Amino acid sequence: MSPNHTVFTVLLVASFLFFAWGCWRRLSLITLRTPEDRFDSIGHRVGEMLKFAFAQKRVLAKPFGINHFIIFWSFIILLIANIEFMLHGVCPWFSLTKLPDGLLRPLLLVLDIVSLLALASVVIAAIRRLVSPPYPEARTIEAFFILSLIGILMLAYFGINAARVVNGEMVSVFAWMPVSGRLALLIPATSAGSVYLIAWWAHAFALLAFMCYLPYSKHMHILTAIPNCFFRRLEKPNTQAREEFVSGKSFGVGQVDRYSWKDLLDSFSCTECGRCQQVCPASITGKPLNPRAVVHDIKVNLLENASRLAAGEKPALPLIGDGGEGSVSEESIWACTTCGACMEACPVFIEQMPKIINLRRHLVEEEAHFPEELLNLFENMEGRSNPWGIAPSERTKWCSQMDVKPFEQGSTEYLLYVGCAGSFDSRSKHVSVALAQLLDKAGISWGILGKDEKCCGDSVRRLGNEFVFDRMARENVAMFREKGVTKVITQCPHCFTTLKNDYRQYGLELEVIHHSELLRNLVQDGNLKLNKTASGLGTTVVHDSCYLGRHNDLYDAPRELIEAATGTAPAEMERNRANAFCCGAGGGRMWMEEHSGERINLTRVKEALEEKADTICVACPYCLTMFGDGLKDVKADNVRVLDVAEVLAEAVLR
Amino acid sequence: MLIVACIKQVPDTTQVQIDPVTNTLVREGIPFIVNPYDTHALEEALRLKDRFGCAVAAISMGPPNAEGTLRKALALGVDRAILLSDRVFGGADTLATSNVLSAAINKLHHECDEVGLVLCGKQTIDGDTAQVGPGIASRLGFQQLTLVDRIVELDTTGRRIRVSRKLEGRHEIVEAPLPAMLTVVRELNRPRYPRVPMRLAASDATVEVWNNQVLKLDEQSIGLKGSPTWVSKIFSPERAKGEILGDGYADPDGAARLLINTLLSKDMLPL
Ligand SMILES: Cc1cc2nc3c(=O)[nH]c(=O)nc-3n(C[C@H](O)[C@H](O)[C@H](O)COP(=O)(O)OP(=O)(O)OC[C@H]3O[C@@H](n4cnc5c(N)ncnc54)[C@H](O)[C@@H]3O)c2cc1C
Ligand code: SF4
Numbered sequence: 001m002s003p004n005h006t007v008f009t010v011l012l013v014a015s016f017l018f019f020a021w022g023c024w025r026r027l028s029l030i031t032l033r034t035p036e037d038r039f040d041s042i043g044h045r046v047g048e049m050l051k052f053a054f055a056q057k058r059v060l061a062k063p064f065g066i067n068h069f070i071i072f073w074s075f076i077i078l079l080i081a082n083i084e085f086m087l088h089g090v091c092p093w094f095s096l097t098k099l100p101d102g103l104l105r106p107l108l109l110v111l112d113i114v115s116l117l118a119l120a121s122v123v124i125a126a127i128r129r130l131v132s133p134p135y136p137e138a139r140t141i142e143a144f145f146i147l148s149l150i151g152i153l154m155l156a157y158f159g160i161n162a163a164r165v166v167n168g169e170m171v172s173v174f175a176w177m178p179v180s181g182r183l184a185l186l187i188p189a190t191s192a193g194s195v196y197l198i199a200w201w202a203h204a205f206a207l208l209a210f211m212c213y214l215p216y217s218k219h220m221h222i223l224t225a226i227p228n229c230f231f232r233r234l235e236k237p238n239t240q241a242r243e244e245f246v247s248g249k250s251f252g253v254g255q256v257d258r259y260s261w262k263d264l265l266d267s268f269s270c271t272e273c274g275r276c277q278q279v280c281p282a283s284i285t286g287k288p289l290n291p292r293a294v295v296h297d298i299k300v301n302l303l304e305n306a307s308r309l310a311a312g313e314k315p316a317l318p319l320i321g322d323g324g325e326g327s328v329s330e331e332s333i334w335a336c337t338t339c340g341a342c343m344e345a346c347p348v349f350i351e352q353m354p355k356i357i358n359l360r361r362h363l364v365e366e367e368a369h370f371p372e373e374l375l376n377l378f379e380n381m382e383g384r385s386n387p388w389g390i391a392p393s394e395r396t397k398w399c400s401q402m403d404v405k406p407f408e409q410g411s412t413e414y415l416l417y418v419g420c421a422g423s424f425d426s427r428s429k430h431v432s433v434a435l436a437q438l439l440d441k442a443g444i445s446w447g448i449l450g451k452d453e454k455c456c457g458d459s460v461r462r463l464g465n466e467f468v469f470d471r472m473a474r475e476n477v478a479m480f481r482e483k484g485v486t487k488v489i490t491q492c493p494h495c496f497t498t499l500k501n502d503y504r505q506y507g508l509e510l511e512v513i514h515h516s517e518l519l520r521n522l523v524q525d526g527n528l529k530l531n532k533t534a535s536g537l538g539t540t541v542v543h544d545s546c547y548l549g550r551h552n553d554l555y556d557a558p559r560e561l562i563e564a565a566t567g568t569a570p571a572e573m574e575r576n577r578a579n580a581f582c583c584g585a586g587g588g589r590m591w592m593e594e595h596s597g598e599r600i601n602l603t604r605v606k607e608a609l610e611e612k613a614d615t616i617c618v619a620c621p622y623c624l625t626m627f628g629d630g631l632k633d634v635k636a637d638n639v640r641v642l643d644v645a646e647v648l649a650e651a652v653l654r
Numbered sequence: 655m656l657i658v659a660c661i662k663q664v665p666d667t668t669q670v671q672i673d674p675v676t677n678t679l680v681r682e683g684i685p686f687i688v689n690p691y692d693t694h695a696l697e698e699a700l701r702l703k704d705r706f707g708c709a710v711a712a713i714s715m716g717p718p719n720a721e722g723t724l725r726k727a728l729a730l731g732v733d734r735a736i737l738l739s740d741r742v743f744g745g746a747d748t749l750a751t752s753n754v755l756s757a758a759i760n761k762l763h764h765e766c767d768e769v770g771l772v773l774c775g776k777q778t779i780d781g782d783t784a785q786v787g788p789g790i791a792s793r794l795g796f797q798q799l800t801l802v803d804r805i806v807e808l809d810t811t812g813r814r815i816r817v818s819r820k821l822e823g824r825h826e827i828v829e830a831p832l833p834a835m836l837t838v839v840r841e842l843n844r845p846r847y848p849r850v851p852m853r854l855a856a857s858d859a860t861v862e863v864w865n866n867q868v869l870k871l872d873e874q875s876i877g878l879k880g881s882p883t884w885v886s887k888i889f890s891p892e893r894a895k896g897e898i899l900g901d902g903y904a905d906p907d908g909a910a911r912l913l914i915n916t917l918l919s920k921d922m923l924p925l
């Protein structure tokens with residue numbers, strides 16, 4: 001009763017070669033491409049890999065993650081059994097049973113239990129995929145095929161051991177195999193030989209089939225997810241890489257091989273879990289954008305065009321195209337709000353948003369092809385350095401009734417970078433006034449740049465107009481240096497992140513503080529005394545701005561400020577903090593129409609109204625506009641939206 | 655066939671402020687832009703280039719810093735950019751300006767390729783005379799088609815053009831033989847946005863500069879000497895300062911009501 005070892009050896013070698021060839025074909029596509037340095041802080045990277053790939057911290061962030069955790073670790077532990085199986089298949093004398101009983105017993109106990117757990121997990125996974133898949137397209141034949149292969153492996157493992165026990169081979173350790181041992185009782189001695197052979201070959205075929213199929217399926221992530229966690233971006237992915245503007249270069253990504261090797265590795269690491277699309281405001285509200293599909297399309301496009309690209313020819317399947325498999329539609333490229341929810345959710349640290357912005361860069365910079373609404377925006381930004389094209393001399397109109405000083409090098413501590421919305425938007429100007437009064441009340445030394453202030457460039461950068469952003473950033477950086485600005489207060493999370501994170505790429509390290517944080521500190525340190533509690537605001541609910549929260553980890557300051565001013569903690573929406581839902585204005589979407597699906601701001605306003613709030617508190621001028629508009633649309637006349645500075649002003653100034 | 659687009663550098667008038675003391679325009683530190691109407695003339699020239707493959711030259715008369723305006727044109731795709739700049743061109747009125755511009759067009763016509771079309775803006779936002787285009791046409795003996803909002807047909811072999819002119823409350827379709835000079839309105843097209851590779855190429859490209867040694871015009875016909883028009887005074891008309899009614903932020907309903915009532919009481923709402 002022994003399987004034909006020669007046949008197995010031949011099959012094993014063939015499968016290995018097929019597996020290696022498949023892996024090489026794919027991975028070689030990655031290594032040939034655009035460089036990007038991800039080899040810094042190796043020690044830290046190892047730690048991140050252990051935490052996220054092996055301890056599966058992000059996978060476990062969702063309840064069903066435990067199931068994946070079990071399958072992952074079963075895989076690792078069962079490697080012992082599977083390696084033994086393959087070696088035994090080639091050299092029959094090799095067997096774990098040669099180990100002394102003292103070692104063999106606990107080992108078999110562990111393998112048996114782990115196999116049972118894995119079996120249970122794949123059954124649960126299959127049922128879940130049938131009954132309530134993470135997204136409808138997740139019910140693929142591929143998924144069920146892989147799950148059944150794993151199931152067969154486990155069952156065959158039990159079968160092999162049970163048959164050996166019946167055959168009298170492993171009698172001394174019989175009691176240490178709770179499953180295989182029990183199964184042995186059901187096998188009549190006469191059929192033990194054939195059961196063994198059937199189970200052995202089933203195991204062999206399942207194992208080899210799995211190996212052969214792996215590089216061609218989404219299960220490639222088994223190999224790539226671990227390095228992907230190692231090579232993850234160590235800082236928050238809240239900014240995009242700079243481009244160098246010299247003749248002869250191409251800008252953005254219009255062809256798949258212009259992506260960096262890490263982008264391409266990302267595409268092979270996607271587990272197709274769908275967590276990104278479940279949190280994407282564009283996907284949720286019915287836009288054609290789906291971050292999972294973008295990552296998948298990059299992979300398909302790469303594979304489809306691989307041979308042509310290798311030959312230096314133009315790709316046959318365009319990367320930006322009709323939105324069929326392997327190409328991303330323009331409408332989806334423009335639908336991204338750059339909220340970062342996808343990147344926060346992805347268990348393997350895929351960076352979807354920078355990939356989308358790279359596509360925008362190609363459209364804007366190489367083709368000058370973008371939604372009509374953006375033409376004015378781009379020209380206004382370049383010509384007058386603000387989104388509306390208002391004359392810079394009007395930048396100080398918001399404070400025409402106040403005594404506001406210009407920023408003076410040496411004598412002024414903080415620059416109040418008012419921002420375009422705070423300077424020009426009729427609603428946000430009230431926030432600027434409230435903030436200015438609070439700063440004065442607290443005795444802060446602050447000043448403004450007045451008509452010299454220029455837009456930070458956030459919208460143009462997120463919209464892919466890196467060329468114009470680069471100019472704006474250089475001008476601002478030069479001006480800040482010349483004027484000796486080191487500490488900046490912003491009331492807009494977009495200015496905040498741009499000055500703090502994007503300008504760092506230009507060698508400017510500013511101490512940037514968002515007004516919610518500064519005001520919170522001033523209240524906590526007793527520099528701003530409250531006159532009363534702002535009880536007139538009724539029930540408050542708080543909304544997290546993406547660029548404050550997810551992109552910069554600032555969650556507590558607005559909450560503590562509201563609580564200090566009103567005496568009660570604000571209500572939380574169902575999706576809050578790192579899981580908060582975008583207002584719809586980020587990524588330059590503020591300046592564009594929403595043509596399909598439900599409006600993002602309406603979705604969020606309705607969520608806020610669920611909390612029966614009288615006042616929605618925000619800390620961003622864009623959120624202020626989006627909520628204001630949304631409230632008008634749902635005719636919630638009795639609900640107000642206020643900036644946190646205005647909330648505090650109620651308690652301090654009134 | 656060569657198409658010539660005339661573009662002028664103008665101060666961004668939305669940013670121009672009136673000096674309260676002298677009552678004149680404060681021009682210092684004001685950024686320059688391409689005269690908005692001229693961007694439409696340029697765009698149309700480029701569209702004709704895309705369709706018919708004809709070459710496009712952009713010309714501008716102005717001080718040396720008007721070179722920036724021509725670089726923008728290069729970034730958008732013109733084949734040649736020529737700056738007409740010389741101290742003796744300075745102080746020109748519309749007559750002297752059209753003398754210089756038409757001499758340059760004539761030179762291109764003889765030395766480069768026959769000029770079939772000259773495209774100008776309807777008017778500038780600083781001088782506002784709307785005379786330069788027609789001035790060029792009459793000097794060159796070209797047909798003049800003003801206020802064009804659509805080119806209905808261009809027949810380059812039959813050498814005819816048919817356009818729609820935007821007049822008050824109506825449109826006029828007119829046809830003329832080439833060569834012709836068109837002045838254009840904003841409705842004609844949506845100007846394109848420059849592609850970055852073109853911007854970079856434009857920053858390395860040369861803007862040709864033609865002075866009067868090149869054009870060899872009689873100094874009595876150009877610049878201040880060639881300008882029969884003299885500006886005797888520039889002033890801003892007195893404007894009665896309005897008053898701010900209500901508070902639209904605190905009480906939008908009340909403010910709207912107040913506004914309607916005020917307009918009604920002044921008989922300014924046709925009911
Ligand atoms: C007495 C007098 C003195 C002046 N002195 C000066 C002076 O010292 N410095 C000064 O800058 N201005 C001066 N000006 C203004 C200048 O003459 C006019 O701006 C100029 O003649 C164009 O007229 P316009 O702006 O009304 O153009 P319009 O006739 O309104 O322009 C119509 C179209 O003609 C074309 N066009 C007009 N001007 C040019 C140009 N320069 N290059 C290319 N295409 C053009 C454009 O396509 C434009 O859209 C003076 C004007 C007068 C009357
Ligand atoms: S950044 Fe936000 S909007 Fe863009 S793809 Fe990710 S989740 Fe969707």
Ligand code: SF4
Nearest residue numbers: 270271273274276346
């Ligand atoms: S990109 Fe990340 S979150 Fe989205 S499906 Fe792939 S693995 Fe899951």
